[in-house]
Amino acid sequence: MSQALVRTAAGWLLVLMLAVAAGVVAINIVNNTIASPQQPVREYIDALQKGEGEKALGLLRASVPQSNAAMLDGTALQTAASRMSGLKYGEAEERGGNQVMVPVDYTIDGSDLRTEFLLEKTGTEWLFFSKWAFVPATLPVLDVTVVNANEATLNGVPVNMPNGRNSFAVFYPGEYEASLTGSYFSAPATKTTLSARDLPAAPLNLLTEATDGLKDAVGSKLKEFLDTCADTADKQQKLQPDCPFYHTTNNRVIDGTIDWSITEYPTVSIEPFGGRWVVAPLNGKAQIKARQVDLFTGAVTELNAVHDFSFTTRLDVDADTVKVTPLLSY
Incomplete structure (x- = not known):
């Protein structure tokens, strides 16, 4: 009996040891x-x-x-x-x-x-x-700036940018990408990677540019202005119309023969300046054709001259409209 008890006790002890080991x-x-x-x-x-x-x-x-x-x-x-x-x-x-x-x-x-x-x-x-x-x-902070804009897109989400800047609390690790896409103004995407809490993220600076759409819109309005100016000068038969271009001569130009036309329209360049968008000085060429009389000899000749002209303009843009106001000096 004692041997049987010993074997039983040994068996239970083994089970207990295995259970402890498993635990x-x-x-x-x-x-x-x-x-x-x-x-x-x-x-x-x-x-x-x-x-x-x-x-x-x-x-x-x-x-x-x-x-x-x-x-x-x-x-x-x-x-x-x-x-x-x-x-x-x-x-x-x-x-x-x-x-x-x-x-x-x-x-x-x-x-x-x-x-x-x-x-x-x-x-x-x-x-x-x-x-x-x-x-x-x-949490770390990511600084974002944008030129001449009050909004941007950050990681696919539209965000407000008061006075062109804002600071965002961010998690780490991760990558953050800012961009600006609009009909009139846009900025190439720029991104930064944040891998540590104590390692400051490089600020994201969006360099806004005028889109081709805005340049085309401004160019179209300038073309309309210049063409209208030339047509009005023809109707009024003026050598010096209220336009960026004019012609001076000592001869007498025969009334009814004056014909103005624009031979080279200005190239539009729009840049940020002083918190606004400005159009660079505009340069073009205008042609006048007419018949003229020499006051000394009385000879009648054909007038055909091309004049360089230059002027500036004020640009006003809102969400839906583009306004171009020519600034002429006489």
């Missing part, structure tokens, strides 16, 4: 997976890629600086994080004081990047499982 293995597995320092980082990156800004902010335990919050949720946030590929979560590295650093390697636009997250141990669950959380910090 230790299970605890280690949990602590290295769902209870590991990498897990909050995985959840944070996943929230960024889903555009879940509220969840990401809670996980990061970050405060939001005084700035525009347009990039902290939805499409803008999802776009910033979607450009990361090849994510690799590295082993946690001790930093002292119950803190660890978890590195994440990834690629954006073909560039290999790394972001290091600082986490701290905040306690245990069920006596064995570690609890990890991000060390609280403040």
Whole structure:
């Protein structure tokens, strides 16, 4: 009987030892997976890629600086994080004081990047499982400027740009791209990558330019003005009409023969200046044809002259209309 009890006790002891060993293995597995320092980082990156800004902010335990919050949720946030590929979560590295650093390697636009997250141990669950959380910090800020405009597009989202500038709180890591696309004004897209909280993002500066559509609209109005001016000069039979062009002569021009025409229309160049859009001085050529009488000899000859002319104009543009006001000096 005593031998049977010993064998039974030994069997139970073996089962207990195996159970303890299995428990230790299970605890280690949990602590290295769902209870590991990498897990909050995985959840944070996943929230960024889903555009879940509220969840990401809670996980990061970050405060939001005084700035525009347009990039902290939805499409803008999802776009910033979607450009990361090849994510690799590295082993946690001790930093002292119950803190660890978890590195994440990834690629954006073909560039290999790394972001290091600082986490701290905040306690245990069920006596064995570690609890990890991000060390609280403040979100970085991205500065954006745009020339002579009060709006822009940032990561596909329209944003207001009071006086041509604004600052946006942003999550990291991610890529942010600004652009301006309009009928009359546009700016080439420019982008910056933010890989660390403490590494300032390069500001995005949009260099606005007049579109071909605006130049064509201004050119069309100038052509209309010059053609009308030439037609009016013909009707009034004036050598010096209220136009940018004129003709002077000592001969007598026969009334009814004066014919003005524009042989070269100005090339339109529109540039920013002093917070406005200005049209560069306009240069062109006008031709006058007529018959004239020499006051000394009485000879009648054909007048055919081409004159260079130059003038300036004021440009006013709103969302739907383009107004061009020629400024003539006499």
